[in-house]
Amino acid sequence: MSVRSHLIIATRESRLALWQAHHMRDRLAELYPEARLDILGMTTTGDQILDRTLAAVGGKGLFVKELEVAMREGRAHFAVHSLKDVPMVLPDDFDMIFTGPREDPLDAFVSNDYPDLHSLPKGAVVGTSSLRRESQLRARFPHLEIRSLRGNLDTRLRKLDSGEYQAILLAAAGLMRLGMAERIRTRLSLEDSIPAVGQGALGIEFLKDDHATRAALEPLIDLATTLRVTAERAFSRRLAGSCDVPLGAHAVLKGEELHIEGFVAAVDGSKLLRESVRGLSSHAEKLGTQLAENLLAQGAAEILGDRAPII
Secondary structure (H helix, E strand, C coil): CCCCCEEEEEEECCHHHHHHHHHHHHHHHHHCCCCEEEEEEECCHHHHCCCCCHHHHCCHHHHCHHHHHHHHCCCCCEEEEEHHHCCCCCCCCEEEEEECCCCCCCEEEECCCCCCHHHCCCCCEEEECCHHHHHHHHHHCCCCEEEECCCCHHHHHHHHHCCCCCEEEEEHHHHHHCCCHHHCCEECCCCCCCCCCCCCCEEEEEECCCHHHHHHHHHHECHHHHHHHHHHHHHHHHCCCCCCCCEEEEEEEECCEEEEEEEEECCCCCCEEEEEEEEEHHHHHHHHHHHHHHHHHCCHHHHHHHHCCCC
């Protein structure tokens, strides 16, 4: 199978998204030094709507829709995504590979005045864009005030530095990739915050019938990352996961064994179920689905309400 001699990478134009696109371009340049590699920067609907939560305006698909249109129209061959921003079900005409190594998947506590979540006083304002983080915070730290925080990474940090929040929660991976690891006061334990499905991992999306692009990308596949995120995404998919469903999952690979922990919660934190399973990594998708089934058996459908999947 021949690979393309010219590849165009579609990406959002945030600083983090551009870093990811350039990172993939550099890796491909090492594989194909004679190839022409271009980047097509685009502003997505998700980047434009900043005054409402993602759940209120259409979900994660807002970050990828325009990039998919560009690929369908032949203006780009593939798109690089933060996997946590990618819907659990892709359009029928698209496929995706998972590349690595995966960056730190944990959530980061960022504050100019406090060392960690447990030191925040009653009424302290914490900013997050995620219903997943919000639900876990409300369950474990009901004395805190949780406020919505949208915008790119630099915008969120600027709002913290201006005093609008006493602390904000971000993905550790984004801060590390942009050379801002020093802003992380501490990483949240899994007890305090199970991360988003796919957090810290990169996905590369392309048209399913574009075999030349697939051939070019296949050397970038990372097996360990693929096994972990396959389990996590299967868990979320079984629970009809989207940005308006507060859930998270974290898979760890140890030899040939995969351990995955997950939760589902009410947004207000009044109900929260968490569970874990382990088994052979070759059964990654089944393990993720089994974890979801265990939570459904414990009453997850009642928490999800009209968003619950068919049991």
